[in-house]
Amino acid sequence: MTTTPSAPTAPGAAKALPTKDRLILAAATLFRTRGYHGVGMADILAEAKAPKGSLYHHFPNGKSDLALAAATWASDQMLRLIAVSFDGADSFEDGAKTVCHKLAKLFEVTGWDTCPIAATLFEGPDNTEFRGHAAHIYEGWITEVFDHAVRLGLSEPDARRKAEHLFVVIEGGWTLSRARRNSDVLRNLSSLV
C-alpha cells in the first residue's frame, strides 16, 4: 500500500534513502528474519534511524501498514529476480535453474531465512487483509513464471503446472536450506523441476 523504493543498496539501510524507504527496507529485513511478531516498532525505528513520528506519518496504521508495504517490496524484488532469470533463458529449465541459483546466492549473502512473505504476512495478525495479500503476491510470482513458460513454448496447462511446481519447491527449499543453514538444497532444486 505504498510506492516501491527502487531496489536500494542492501540491508544496513544507508542514510541516503528517504525516510519512508528506509522504514520499508528496515521492516522488510527484520520481518524476514524474525517474523512479524518477533520485531518491535522500536527495532524497526532503530534500524531505519527514524523517529516514531515519521513512521506513523508515512504509515498511519502503524505496524500492519508497514508489513504490507514491506511484503510488497520483497515481492517486487522477487518478481525482478524471476524476470531477469528467464529473460536470458532459452528454455524453461534453463530459466528455472537460474532462478534457483540466484536465490541460493541471495540466501547466502543476505542470510534470507525464509520466504519473506511467509515470515511477514502469515505470522502476522491473521486477518483477511494479510492472508489475501500473501495469496495475491504468491499468485503474482506463479503468473510471472507462467508467462515466461508460455513464451518459451510450453502449452498453457504445462506452463501452469510447472510454474506452480517451481513455486512449491522453492518454498520448500527455502525451509530446508534454512534449517540446514546451507544453500545447497536451494541451488540444486533445479534438478527436480
Next chain:
Amino acid sequence: MTTTPSAPTAPGAAKALPTKDRLILAAATLFRTRGYHGVGMADILAEAKAPKGSLYHHFPNGKSDLALAAATWASDQMLRLIAVSFDGADSFEDGAKTVCHKLAKLFEVTGWDTCPIAATLFEGPDNTEFRGHAAHIYEGWITEVFDHAVRLGLSEPDARRKAEHLFVVIEGGWTLSRARRNSDVLRNLSSLV
C-alpha cells in the same frame, strides 16, 4: 525437553489429560497457527486451562521449554503419519501419495496453517538450540522416509534424493495451500514426486 503425550484426542484439549500434556497440546496448537511470538503465555494458559504455577513447574524455562516440547510432540505426530502411510504401501510412490493425502485431510480438519516446526521454532528466538532442534526434527522426517524407501527397494542414493524431495514439496505445498486456503496443492503433490 519432555516426555511425549501419547497422541491424545484432538485440539480443544479435553480436561482428561494431565496438566503437562494439556500444556503441550495447547502450545502446539497455538504455536502452529500463530507462530512463537504470536502466542502469549496467557493464551496458552487459557487454552490449557492451567494456572501459571503449573506451567513453570513443568517447564522451568517457560516459553522456550514449552516450544521445544510442542515441536517434539508435533514431530512425533508427523513421524507416526509417515510410518502409517508407508507401512501399508507397496511402492515408494504409493506411500508418498498416502502421506500427501493424509496431510491434506489433516490440513482441512485442523486448519494446520504451516509446518508446525517452522511456525514454532524458526520464528522463535534464533538461538542455536531452536535452530538445531528444528534441523534435527527435519532430518528425522527425511530419514524416516528414506528408511521406508530403502525397504521398498530403492537404491540408497535414490532413496535419499526422493526422501528429500518429498520433504521439500510438502513444505512448499503447505505454504501454498495455506495461502490459498485450499488443500488441493497438498493433495496433488504426489503427482510430482
Next chain:
DNA sequence: GCCACGCTGGACCAATTGGTCTACTCCTGT
C-alpha cells in the same frame, strides 16, 4: 495420624509492546 512433596492457584512485577499526541523544523508557492 501426619509428614513430605509434587503440583496447583494466582497475586504480583519490571520491562516491553504498539500507539497517540503535540511541538517543532524545513521547504515550497505566492
Next chain:
DNA sequence: ACAGGAGTAGACCAATTGGTCCAGCGTGGC
C-alpha cells in the same frame, strides 16, 4: 515575507508481555 503543509522529533501512555514467588492443596508412604 510569510503562510501552510509535509515531515521530524520524542515524550508519554495504557495494555500486555514473560516471568517470579509463595501459600496452599491433595495424596503418597510411613
